Amino acid sequence: MSLLVKASREGQTIARVTPATAGWRYVGFAAYRLGAEEVVHVYETNRESCIVVMAGAVDIEANGQRYSNLGSRDSVFEDAAPTALYVPPGVKATVRAKRDAEVGVASAPAQGTLPIRLIGPAQMKRSTRGKGANTRYVCDILPQTEAAESLLVVEVRTPSGHSSSYPPHKHDADRLPQESALEETYYHRLNPSQGFAFQRVYTDARDLDETMAVEDHDVVMVPRGYHPVVVPYGYDSYYLNVMAGPTREWHFHNDPAHEWIIERDAK
Numbered sequence: 001m002s003l004l005v006k007a008s009r010e011g012q013t014i015a016r017v018t019p020a021t022a023g024w025r026y027v028g029f030a031a032y033r034l035g036a037e038e039v040v041h042v043y044e045t046n047r048e049s050c051i052v053v054m055a056g057a058v059d060i061e062a063n064g065q066r067y068s069n070l071g072s073r074d075s076v077f078e079d080a081a082p083t084a085l086y087v088p089p090g091v092k093a094t095v096r097a098k099r100d101a102e103v104g105v106a107s108a109p110a111q112g113t114l115p116i117r118l119i120g121p122a123q124m125k126r127s128t129r130g131k132g133a134n135t136r137y138v139c140d141i142l143p144q145t146e147a148a149e150s151l152l153v154v155e156v157r158t159p160s161g162h163s164s165s166y167p168p169h170k171h172d173a174d175r176l177p178q179e180s181a182l183e184e185t186y187y188h189r190l191n192p193s194q195g196f197a198f199q200r201v202y203t204d205a206r207d208l209d210e211t212m213a214v215e216d217h218d219v220v221m222v223p224r225g226y227h228p229v230v231v232p233y234g235y236d237s238y239y240l241n242v243m244a245g246p247t248r249e250w251h252f253h254n255d256p257a258h259e260w261i262i263e264r265d266a267k
Helices: 254-265
Strands: 013-017 027-034 040-041 047-062 065-073 082-088 091-098 101-108 118-119 123-127 136-142 152-158 172-176 180-183 183-191 194-204 209-215 219-222 236-244
Touching: 013 123, 013 219, 027 047, 027 091, 027 123, 027 183, 027 236, 040 236, 047 136, 047 236, 065 082, 118 209, 118 219, 180 219, 183 194, 183 209
Parallel strands: none
Antiparallel strands: 013 027, 027 101, 040 091, 047 065, 047 082, 047 091, 047 101, 082 118, 123 136, 136 152, 152 236, 172 180, 183 219, 183 236, 194 209
């Protein structure tokens, strides 16, 4: 089975990954395109969800509450954080677009110990990672420092001609605190939209080694292994990451063959 999930160019559902379709245990993700007044329903009986308003504006009704005019930008490529809503299992959420909108829904197993809550742009930490042509811009939507049972959600903008998720790193071994075991999805966007990026997913033993040309709205599944991204000149990259595993901590291990890059940049 390929790790690349091609986007649908028509219809409301752009792409969807479930534990059953991915052949894993934890991460679920779906992306939707909504016109004004179009609706999508989010409901998980035993999984928590994080609804990310990537672009446009929506109203969300959930658990008897109404969250109005959620959304802080017109494009994922704007220099601004998104808006998100954390939804515990057993809660039905109705997302209605106020205007054209793009929405991502991340999910992972949960017991329902936490309440529904709004996560505004001001609550999200934004940072710059890497140096030179390895520079990219990170926004922590639902990091391990914020309450959730399983989910970790982050978005990254990578400029034209840069690499990202680089040097190659992995998080597929349960050996805390050195490394945590986390499944992951990458939801890719390219600007201009006819562009493409490259993502490789590989292990030390090369028993998994797949290199993909990723187009706008495609999803890459990372069950294990290293997973760098390279963006060709002339096109900017955005991706929304969803991670989950047995322990809600993000600890990664760099490919030893490329560790020298970190050591050089630290000087």
